[in-house]
Amino acid sequence: MNVSPMRVYFDYNATSPLAEDVTDAVVRATRDVFGNASSVHHFGQQAKATMDAARSAVATLLNADLSEIVFTSGGTESDNFAIRGAAEALEPTGRRHLIASAIEHEAVLNTLKALARRGWRTTLLSVDQSGIVSPDRLRDAIGTDTAVVSVMQANNEIGTIQPIAALAAIAHEHGALMHTDAVQSAGKIPVDVRALGVDLLSMSAHKFNGPKGAGVLWIKRGTRMQPVLTGGKHERNRRAGTENVPAIAGLGVAARLAAGKLSVEAPRVAALRDRLEAGILRAVPGTAVNGAPESRVPNTTNISFERVEAESLLIALDLEGVAVSTGSACSSGTLEPSHVLRAMGLAAHRTQSSLRFSLGMFSTEEEVDRVIEVLPRLVEKLRGLTRKTVPA
Amino acid sequence: MSGGVDSSVAAALLAEQGHDVIGLSMQLYDQSEGHTSFGSCCSIDDLHDARRVAAAIHIPHYILNFEKQFDQQVISNFVQEYVAGRTPLPCARCNSDLKFATLADRARGLGADAVATGHYARVERAEASGRYLLKRGVDSGKDQSYFLFSLTQEQLASALFPVGDRPKETVRDYARRRRLPVANKPDSQEICFIPGHDYRSFVTRRAPEAARVGVFVDEHGDVLGTHEGIHRFTVGQRKGLGLASPTGTPMYVLALRAADQQVIVGPKSSLERTTLTASDVNWILAEPNQPLRAAAQIRHRHKAAPAAVRSLGDGRAEVVFDAPQTAITPGQAVVFYDGDTVVGGGWID
Ligand SMILES: Cc1ncc(COP(=O)(O)O)c(C=O)c1O
Numbered sequence: 251m252n253v254s255p256m257r258v259y260f261d262y263n264a265t266s267p268l269a270e271d272v273t274d275a276v277v278r279a280t281r282d283v284f285g286n287a288s289s290v291h292h293f294g295q296q297a298k299a300t301m302d303a304a305r306s307a308v309a310t311l312l313n314a315d316l317s318e319i320v321f322t323s324g325g326t327e328s329d330n331f332a333i334r335g336a337a338e339a340l341e342p343t344g345r346r347h348l349i350a351s352a353i354e355h356e357a358v359l360n361t362l363k364a365l366a367r368r369g370w371r372t373t374l375l376s377v378d379q380s381g382i383v384s385p386d387r388l389r390d391a392i393g394t395d396t397a398v399v400s401v402m403q404a405n406n407e408i409g410t411i412q413p414i415a416a417l418a419a420i421a422h423e424h425g426a427l428m429h430t431d432a433v434q435s436a437g438k439i440p441v442d443v444r445a446l447g448v449d450l451l452s453m454s455a456h457k458f459n460g461p462k463g464a465g466v467l468w469i470k471r472g473t474r475m476q477p478v479l480t481g482g483k484h485e486r487n488r489r490a491g492t493e494n495v496p497a498i499a500g501l502g503v504a505a506r507l508a509a510g511k512l513s514v515e516a517p518r519v520a521a522l523r524d525r526l527e528a529g530i531l532r533a534v535p536g537t538a539v540n541g542a543p544e545s546r547v548p549n550t551t552n553i554s555f556e557r558v559e560a561e562s563l564l565i566a567l568d569l570e571g572v573a574v575s576t577g578s579a580c581s582s583g584t585l586e587p588s589h590v591l592r593a594m595g596l597a598a599h600r601t602q603s604s605l606r607f608s609l610g611m612f613s614t615e616e617e618v619d620r621v622i623e624v625l626p627r628l629v630e631k632l633r634g635l636t637r638k639t640v641p642a
Numbered sequence: 643m644s645g646g647v648d649s650s651v652a653a654a655l656l657a658e659q660g661h662d663v664i665g666l667s668m669q670l671y672d673q674s675e676g677h678t679s680f681g682s683c684c685s686i687d688d689l690h691d692a693r694r695v696a697a698a699i700h701i702p703h704y705i706l707n708f709e710k711q712f713d714q715q716v717i718s719n720f721v722q723e724y725v726a727g728r729t730p731l732p733c734a735r736c737n738s739d740l741k742f743a744t745l746a747d748r749a750r751g752l753g754a755d756a757v758a759t760g761h762y763a764r765v766e767r768a769e770a771s772g773r774y775l776l777k778r779g780v781d782s783g784k785d786q787s788y789f790l791f792s793l794t795q796e797q798l799a800s801a802l803f804p805v806g807d808r809p810k811e812t813v814r815d816y817a818r819r820r821r822l823p824v825a826n827k828p829d830s831q832e833i834c835f836i837p838g839h840d841y842r843s844f845v846t847r848r849a850p851e852a853a854r855v856g857v858f859v860d861e862h863g864d865v866l867g868t869h870e871g872i873h874r875f876t877v878g879q880r881k882g883l884g885l886a887s888p889t890g891t892p893m894y895v896l897a898l899r900a901a902d903q904q905v906i907v908g909p910k911s912s913l914e915r916t917t918l919t920a921s922d923v924n925w926i927l928a929e930p931n932q933p934l935r936a937a938a939q940i941r942h943r944h945k946a947a948p949a950a951v952r953s954l955g956d957g958r959a960e961v962v963f964d965a966p967q968t969a970i971t972p973g974q975a976v977v978f979y980d981g982d983t984v985v986g987g988g989w990i991d
Pocket residue numbers: 263264323324325326327329355357402404405406431433434454455456463465
């Protein structure tokens with residue numbers, strides 16, 4: 251309604267703005283590096299070199315070997331590739347059971363559903379009230395026929411960090427592969443594939459100031475995988491298709507920036523997030539934080555506003571120039587009750603009154619204070635009107 | 643904004659007049675799992691159309707998820723009415739219980755002063771009484787005041803119908819001139835949540851108990867055959883009865899008796915009645931304390947007929963037509979007009 255003096259973007263977990271160096275790298279590669287990386291000639295070599303630079307930046311970020319990195323079109327493809335590729339590779343061994351947590355991204359959940367329709371047995375692990383998967387749950391669910399265990403390192407809605415190393419150890423005791431979706435953790439917290447002890451790890455460039463449509467599946471050396479996209483011999487026969495070199499160049503720069511600045515950037519963003527969270531809890535009565543405050547990525551907070559439809563508050567904030575999100579958007583763009591908050595056992599009215607604030611590289615104290623300033627008035631107005639429709 | 647031409651033009655007109663306009667669309671049923679063939683209005687394509695129009699006229703646009711409310715307030719009533727042997731009017735329920743209730747509340751929560759829709763109707767304030775009046779749209783072929791009779795004074799006070807004082811053709815012309823992406827989109831005809839007009843299978847899917855075998859009886863109580871559930875019939879229906887009349891005259895549905903699953907049939911002449919009673923009557927003009935003369939309309943496509951209307955108290959009213967009317971149908975609305983002005987209306991018993 252009001253012409254807002256300032257637009258605040260607190261939806262970095264949906265996607266993030268490009269870092270300036272990333273934009274430059276994408277533009278440069280688009281303009282100057284048009285060759286096909288598979289070609290023998292100079293132009294091909296130039297493209298290959300651009301990809302090599304990106305590959306080594308990613309390897310540094312993940313503490314991985316160059317040969318273990320496969321470029322994909324993003325987090326969704328990486329998750330599909332990890333689960334489908336491993337499930338198919340292990341099919342001849344009779345391992346036809348897949349496990350994931352109940353709070354995974356749809357990229358994982360719907361992949362399991364698709365495989366369930368084709369005969370795989372699937373189990374979803376429940377989480378506790380703060381959204382954490384306990385290793386005991388996995389121990390109960392896993393069996394000698396389990397092929398893959400997939401648990402995200404950090405959740406996109408609440409930011410909760412999972413005990414991946416402990417889960418991986420259990421998976422390996424039973425001869426299963428361990429995959430982690432690190433789309434929301436890569437670039438935000440240290441992600442060391444060796445320390446995590448996993449076999450497969452997904453990441454996506456656009457969640458840490460890289461371009462959309464570029465991602466990575468890290469595949470531990472020696473892991474048996476079937477390709478999902480079949481065709482030419484790209485990416486060591488693991489992922490066919492002429493590579494999107496400009497996007498990969500941007501991914502590489504984003505990975506390099508993240509690796510270089512993580513130790514400074516993570517505490518800076520955490521301080522902003524904490525200021526925002528404390529400010530909201532203080533300024534708006536009837537608010538509570540969802541998730542695990544002591545174990546989450548530094549940029550995310552998920553807050554429920556008693557007696558407010560999150561859908562309305564999101565719109566009211568947008569009209570004030572503040573972009574946040576809630577739950578998962580469905581195809582038309584409306585909001586659905588969050589499967590994550592539901593899995594945590596939150597009451598229906600609380601799942602429908604929760605907003606996610608996710609900060610990042612360009613977030614400032616001024617923006618945080620602006621949000622704390624506008625929220626109380628909007629919430630008060632909505633509470634005056636939604637009393638009837640939201641069970642308290 | 644439904645994604646149709648009328649609400650699109652309504653929004654464009656208000657924006658052009660300099661109002662601060664927020665576009666809102668309602669998602670009314672699950673679009674996520676391939677239900678896109680569910681109905682015609684407010685399908686996912688229509689929601690995208692609404693978004694495109696909002697972008698074209700530079701207003702913010704949001705889709706509100708009203709699946710649960712629509713199910714509880716409109717669809718379940720629709721199903722119950724058929725099961726009870728009545729013929730529902732879901733668009734009127736949707737207007738009073740959803741659009742001008744829940745949606746309007748949401749809009750006010752966002753700071754809106756009024757809620758505008760693409761209905762062909764007009765709201766005016768009566769100087770003398772201060773009451774808000776509901777009037778027919780100027781395009782009599784498109785008038786939708788019949789579906790709005792149950793709006794309260796409070797609801798009318800903040801309702802805007804920007805296309806209500808225009809003929810449909812000028813609305814389309816305006817859409818073309820403004821190059822709205824929906825300018826040439828056909829008008830929607832169906833009930834939005836019923837695909838291909840097949841309400842019968844929709845009702846039995848939602849209420850399997852409705853598909854109970856019953857009998858056709860004539861006016862004398864003689865059994866003429868069996869049918870597969872009274873929800874399949876509506877008063878005045880002739881087609882699809884599968885009955886051979888003994889005398890060769892066409893048979894019509896005269897009444898539906900839910901209690902014993904009977905469909906009463908008879909000749910056309912028996913469909914005529916001069917009297918009806920209505921419940922949940924909403925008086926837009928003050929409730930009369932003596933019978934008043936009005937033109938009463940008993941269906942969307944019925945020419946309002948002269949009648950005497952009397953309040954019976956308790957939200958009920960009796961209507962006595964000057965001349966017999968054909969197929970007065972329980973569950974439909976009866977709306978009383980004084981010229982173009984809606985005096986009030988209720989649900990036919
Ligand atoms: C946890 C998680 N996994 C996977 C994805 C999908 O990634 P992408 O958008 O790159 O396909 C997302 C992003 O929405 C995510 O948050």
